[in-house]
Each structure stands twice: as C-alpha cells, then as structure tokens.
Amino acid sequence: SQLAEENSWALSVHEGESVTVNCSYKTSITALQWYRQKSGKGPAQLILIRSNEREKRNGRLRATLDTSSQSSSLSITATRCEDTAVYFCATGYNQGKLIFGQGTKLSIKP
Amino acid sequence: EAAVTQSPRNKVAVTGGKVTLSCNQTNNHNNMYWYRQDTGHGLRLIHYSYGAGSTEKGDIPDGYKASRPSQENFSLILELATPSQTSVYFCASGQGADSDYTFGSGTRLLVI
Numbered sequence: 001s002q003l004a005e006e007n008s009w010a011l012s013v014h015e016g017e018s019v020t021v022n023c024s025y026k027t028s029i030t031a032l033q034w035y036r037q038k039s040g041k042g043p044a045q046l047i048l049i050r051s052n053e054r055e056k057r058n059g060r061l062r063a064t065l066d067t068s069s070q071s072s073s074l075s076i077t078a079t080r081c082e083d084t085a086v087y088f089c090a091t092g093y094n095q096g097k098l099i100f101g102q103g104t105k106l107s108i109k110p
Numbered sequence: 111e112a113a114v115t116q117s118p119r120n121k122v123a124v125t126g127g128k129v130t131l132s133c134n135q136t137n138n139h140n141n142m143y144w145y146r147q148d149t150g151h152g153l154r155l156i157h158y159s160y161g162a163g164s165t166e167k168g169d170i171p172d173g174y175k176a177s178r179p180s181q182e183n184f185s186l187i188l189e190l191a192t193p194s195q196t197s198v199y200f201c202a203s204g205q206g207a208d209s210d211y212t213f214g215s216g217t218r219l220l221v222i
Contacts, residue, residue, distance in 0.1 A: 045211055088152060098202075100153040
C-alpha cells in the first residue's frame with residue numbers, strides 16, 4: 001500500500017483561479033516534499049516542508065503540513081497554463097528514503 | 111550548474127539481455143536514488159545509495175542491481191531484462207529526506 005498518496009487523480013481549473021492538491025501519508029515522517037512533473041521531464045522539487053513546520057511558501061505556491069492528521073496540501077494561486085503538470089507529494093524518512101504518491105494531474109484551461 | 115545526467119535517454123533491449131542505466135551527478139550529494147515510473151503507480155523506489163560503495167534495496171528491488179563506484183556515479187543494472195521492466199527510469203540525488211533533491215530527465219527503456 002502507498003505510504004503517501006494524493007487525494008485526487010485529476011483536477012481542472014481555469015487560468016487565474018486557485019487550486020489545492022491534497023496529500024495524506026501513513027507513518028511518521030522527517031519531511032514532506034511537493035514536486036511538479038511536466039510531460040517528458042523529471043520531477044522538479046517545489047517545496048520542502050519539515051515535520052516541525054506548518055506552512056511554507058514559494059511564490060504563488062503554499063504548502064501546509066498537519067502531522068496530527070498526517071496530511072498536507074499544496075495551493076497554487078493565480079494559476080497559469082504553464083502550471084499544467086502532474087503534482088506529487090513525497091514523504092521523507094530518517095533513512096533518507098523518499099516515497100512518492102501516485103500524483104494528481106492538474107490541467108489549467110485558458 | 112549542478113545537475114543529474116542520465117544515459118542513455120532511450121534504450122531498446124531484448125528479453126534476457128543485460129541493460130545498464132547510468133547516472134552522474136555534479137551536486138556532490140551523498141545520496142542517490144533510482145526510481146521507475148509507470149502509469150498508475152507514480153514513482154517507485156528501486157535502489158538507493160548513501161555514498162560510494164554502498165547500495166540499499168528500495169521498495170521494488172527484484173530483478174535489479176545497483177552499483178555506486180564513486181560519489182558522482184550510480185548505475186542500475188538489469189542482468190536479465192524482461193518485458194515487465196519496460197518503463198521510464200529516473201535517477202535522483204539528495205542529501206537526505208529533508209534536503210533538496212534533483213532528478214534527471216529519465217531513461218525510457220523498452221524491453222522486447
């Protein structure tokens with residue numbers, strides 16, 4: 001079974017709108033990372049949020065972490081067509097392992 | 111610029127043949143990882159390494175070997191390739207679970 005998983009397979013919003021991708025995980029973690037993968041490319045790290053942090057921002061991106069409910073969210077404001085991609089959460093463990101969820105496909109419509 | 115470079119970008123192999131996928135990083139990271147990506151499964155960890163000379167099994171190591179001869183290089187070896195190993199393989203480097211990770215552009219492997 002997945003140690004980390006996003007809660008939606010796919011989301012679609014219009015350009016300029018905001019969108020949130022949610023992630024849940026099953027065990028104690030060191031950190032949680034959010035990645036974006038565009039078609040034909042490798043994943044690119046967006047935000048790393050450590051287990052003692054509750055929120056992290058990177059430009060239009062905002063990640064939250066709730067260790068009590070073992071969940072995280074990634075919000076994107078003022079979406080653009082170039083935000084179209086698959087978004088992954090990945091949970092990090094003391095051994096250095098990084099385990100990925102199955103990803104949420106986000107489509108931004110013009 | 112620090113980077114992770116994978117070779118080859120595309121590979122066609124025959125069933126039963128040996129395949130070696132190579133990865134080089136210029137990030138000076140201690141940890142390196144091999145993942146495979148298949149539709150519906152996200153990225154799954156095959157092998158990883160904490161440094162030169164070390165390799166550890168990930169979540170799906172069967173049918174794969176790994177080699178870390180130096181800080182910069184990490185190889186994934188399929189001794190007897192099977193069609194079920196057709197996939198896209200990604201290499202990554204990092205300093206630990208709470209550090210920045212960098213991924214390569216991937217190797218698309220087709221086993222026929």
